[in-house]
Amino acid sequence: MIDPGQGIDKVASLYIAAGKVAAVGTAPSGWSANRVLDAAGLVVAPGFVDLAARLREPGFEYKATLESEMAAAVAGGVTSLACPPDTDPPLDEPGLVEMLKHRARSLNQAHVYPVGALTVGLRGNDLTEMGELTEAGCVAFSQAEAPLVDTQVLQRAMQYAATFGYRVWLRAQDPHLGKGGVAHEGVVATRLGLPGIPSVAETIALATILALVRDTGVRVHLARLSTAEGVALVRAAKRDGLPVTCDVAAHHLHLCDVDIGWFDAQCRLVPPLRSDRDRAALRAGLADGTIDAVCSDHTPVDDDGKQLPFGEAEPGATGLELLLPLTLKWAAAEKIPLAGALARITAAPAAVLGIDAGHLLPGHPADVCVFDPDGQWVVEPKALQSQGKNTPFLGLELPGKVQITLVGGQVVFEA
């Protein structure tokens, strides 16, 4: 059993009653189990917490449905997930958020934490009713991938959020510098003649955001860092004590622009895959704690969306079921102990969300993932529950096979 938040890494039994962790190690007095799950040789860990998973509802049900993606989540051991507001319509009204929460709850699988739109329609002009949205269940506010062109709107959104203690999540990209770009502006984009997104598009936006954080004191989470310079900026900001956290998408730990090869649309991602130097900095930043968490950046894209010229292909990759394997693969290569790897997908993202999850504390919800850390499996369409079968990792063998997932003490997935 490994619970990184509590520093537990030992052979022990986990006792669950009434949806909660009842005890760890020694059975409570008078214990009698209805069911015993044998996890000998496997790892029992807190269910994973994913900071970015697109469920495609409402609006894009032809790409994926809540049913398919929630099944994918628990198959990947993910028991809590945050979904960005870039649905259609965007999550900018309490009714939409309540509907999503209700639909998710009725499926009785992973917990869904909607991230509300920061501005109405994600248009970057008017603030949403953050208070109402928070009551409806939003845990934070973001622009998703929609550019916030007007820095004054950004400043006011951050001031308003700071007033009430709301969290703001932002992906740093200058709306002008990245315009029209489809790949990292570097050697590969130069060779292939692909319009580039320069690294400074991220660092300029980061500098703006960090200056406004300094000014307003708002808690900001920086989503999906992609550059070495970005990691350095966040490291300095944290050293200065700014209230910022950040994450990296699992695929950015392993891939770089060279993997685009001859226009492989599987590698069309947002933010773009950058150079191998950036990848090394992201891996190191995750290891030294500059980057708090790994997210799946799960984006189901159907084949029609990928069978297009690179620049026209839809960005994104399926990820919920690869979050654990890709995190384990990073940790193994960087010689990070298993508990350290799991911290990045349990306790750390739970802290970013501010939710009661990512640990196995007695008296708290029993969200659990049981997996075989050495179990290798091949990423192929039929092995994935998600309706999105597209990922750059198709055909690759990865470590980490989820055996059992529990949410609120109930078994929701068994391999």
Place this chain on the structure above:
Amino acid sequence: MRNPQLDANGGLTHLLTLEGLPAEVIVRILDTAVPFASIAERDVKKVPLLRGRSVFNLFFESSTRTRTTFEIAAKRLSADVINLNIGASSTNKGETLLDTVDNLVAMNADMFVVRHGQSGAPHLIATHLNRTGRTHVHVVNAGDGRHAHPTQGLLDLFTIRHYKRDFRGLTVAVVGDVLHSRVARSLIHGLTTLGTPEVRVIGPQTLLPAAVSAMGVHVYHDMREGLMGCDVVVMLRLQNERMKGALLPSAGEYFKHYGLTPEKLALAKADAIVMHPGPMNRGVEIDSAVADGERSVILPQVTFGIAVRMAVMSMLAGP
């Protein structure tokens, strides 16, 4: 990842880019083009190499000149040529690129000559044909986005070889809008593969790709400096829409810095040749005195272009 233009034995199935094409393949194409260049001077300008074959000119981006040269090349090889300007047809009705291709394969197409505004579109088609086991259908890239224009690159190489004999020892300058130029990318790959010791690109920072030096070229911003001692000067076309806005202040200022005048050309070697892929903007990138001057080989380029395209098509789909 293997380039989809080569089969498992390194043979040429499609022509998508000059990047990664072995020098001997490029030389073989150029050698094959030599006799075709003389066919044009004969009374009967036809050979039967592609008799009974159907060549589809698939142009998603309009181009009269390139399409015409491919059409002439295919007809001189006795192929049947079908021109499709897709920009104005099926994709507007919602059909995807690969659906269009599948439909034309069902009409027994033997070759697609593809022009597309998106970099990589011909690769997508070629990969699709390879994956579905239809490697008897060949793709020739006639220009994709900013990526490649391999037959233009080959005709440029053919022209340089015709006048200069050998690439080893040459200094070649490519001048102008390299950022948006598929012609420049293809020529640079071809020149470096054939062992050209000094390839230069000349232009303002706004018109050069960020990592252009990684393609094995020397970067010059001062045209006079860059032209010094050159054997070959290749001028690139400046698109109208790039002459103002944030890339360049004006066509006039561009000409002042990067237009090829007789006075600037005098800095190159006395026997330097001047090339241009066409269509030219006289007075923007090139002075008429140079374009029409004795060192200009711009019209021979056009003639050689047909021979080179005949060579490529016959090597891909011929007996």
